[in-house]
Amino acid sequence: MIGLLVALLSAVVYTVGLAVEQRALHGSESISVHRPLHLARVLLGNPRWVFGCVFAALGSVGLIVSLGLAPVSVAQPAYAAGVATTLLVITLVTGERITRGEYVALGVMPVALALLSLSTADGAETGTRADTPLLVLVTVVTVVMCVGAMGLAGGRGRYVSAAAMGAAAGLAQGSAGLHGKGLGGLLAEHGVLGAVVPALLSPFPYLYAVGWAVGIVLFQTSLQRSRASITAPVSNVVGNVFMVVAGTILFNEALPDDPVMLGLRVGGFALTLIVIVLVRGNVASAEADTSRKRAAALVPEAPEPH
Structure with a gap:
């Protein structure tokens, strides 16, 4: 229960930082x-933007702590659901328009992630140790594929949509999250001070930094092109599905034996895929709307006549 609460609180902190970053990016030069x-x-x-990034980073640190206290299939879904819900509240408070599809997507996402969480209600154990060589291999392959795919598409002159870039960012950040779970496991086993040396001797902090850096570059670029209500759900869903599947395998967290619990797990994953379909339909109009707003914000005011 503590891990779940830490994940939700971390999600609120992260999303506040995300909202600040978005406002900063929409008034800055194109990146x-x-x-x-x-x-x-x-x-x-x-x-x-730096202020928002600090808040988002604090939220990410909170996620690392929660991953050491609860199974990845509980902490990560709770975090992603918290991001989606807080994002919707911020969007409505700021008066930003969102479409019916976005309302449905943001409404379905917490349900999907709640099903994933409920599927572990029979007392799943929290994995704290991974198959490290395999974890490193998965991370390197994932990050290289994300960078390569975005570079190849952009290098050929093709326009890469905010949703596609957000999905790539989600994969990169999901790979970082796997190492965050590794760090969280060390914290759970050794405590804060006792985990310092084992963490520095492990690949976790270094590959976490690589995945986080690649993810943040891709995500910030997608965030400037569109609204957070478009890019964040796609990024979170893709990253969440990747991290739950890979984390469950790499950290030996067994799937539920109970057919009902297994059905909840499968149903949750199916709904997360529906979220991506619902959001993708609004990408083009959202990007066009954001481009118009940014262009208007960046036009210098005409001097007053003397």
Whole structure:
């Protein structure tokens, strides 16, 4: 129960940071994954974005802690559901329009993730140790594929949609999350001080940083092109499904034996895929709307006549 509460609180903190980042990005210069130095200068030179990034990072740290306290199929879904729900509240409070499909997607997502959580109600054990060589291999392959796919598509002059970039970001951040669970396991086994040396001697913090860096570059680029209510659900669902499936296998967290519990798990995954379909239909209009708003915000005001 504590792990679930930590995951939900972390999701709220992360989403507040995400909302601040979005506002900062929509008023800044255009960024591209093909111009990394310019991208870094634009982001790090924007105090509002840095402030939002700090909040989002605190939320990510909270997720690491929760992954050491609960199975990945409980903590990660709770975190993603918390992000979706908080995001919807922020969107409504700020007066931003969202479509019926987005309402349905954001409504279905917490249900899907709740089913995943309920599927572990029979007392699943929390895995704290992974098959490290296999975990490293999965991470390297996933990150290389994300970078390669985005680079190949953009390099050929094709326009990469915010949803596709958000999905790639979700995979990269999901790979980072697997190492976050590894760190969370060390915290659970050794405590905060006792986990320092084992963590530094493990590949977890370094590959977490790589996956996080790739994920944040892809996600921030997708976030500038569209609304958080479009990119965040896609990124969260893809990353969540990847992390729950891979984490369950790599950390030896067995699937439910009870047919009802197994049905809940399968149903939850099926609904997460429906979320992606619902959101994708609104990508083009959302990107066009965001482009118009950014263009209007970046046009300098005409000087007053003397």
